[in-house]
Amino acid sequence: MNLNDKKLQWACRRGMLELDVMLKPYLDDVYPSLDESQQAVFRRLLEQQDQNLFEWLTARHTPEDTELANMVKQIRSYAEHRER
Structure with a gap:
């Protein structure tokens, strides 16, 4: 595991269990297959505030930024399919 991977692993540990259980598995299972963009x-x-991430990932709000909104959708969809 290189330094960048370790930084991403650390960045996925948010201090809110609800976020950790969505972000870390996505990083481990999906992130490596994503294109660079x-x-x-x-x-x-991952640079966003925990409260914003919580509201977005629990579908209370949607990010105004289209790219972030699409990423949030992908993470939520992945998390929902993992739970089944």
Whole structure:
């Protein structure tokens, strides 16, 4: 695991269990197969405040940024399918 991977692993640990259980599996299972532009959007998503991430990932609000909104949809969809 290189330094960037370790930084991403750390960035997915948010201190809110609800976020951790959605972000970490997505990073492990999906992120490696994303193209560079999608990986950049995911990294940008991780730069957001925990409260915003919580509201977006629990479908209370939608990001105004279209790229972030699409990434949130992907993460939520992945999390829903993992739970089944």
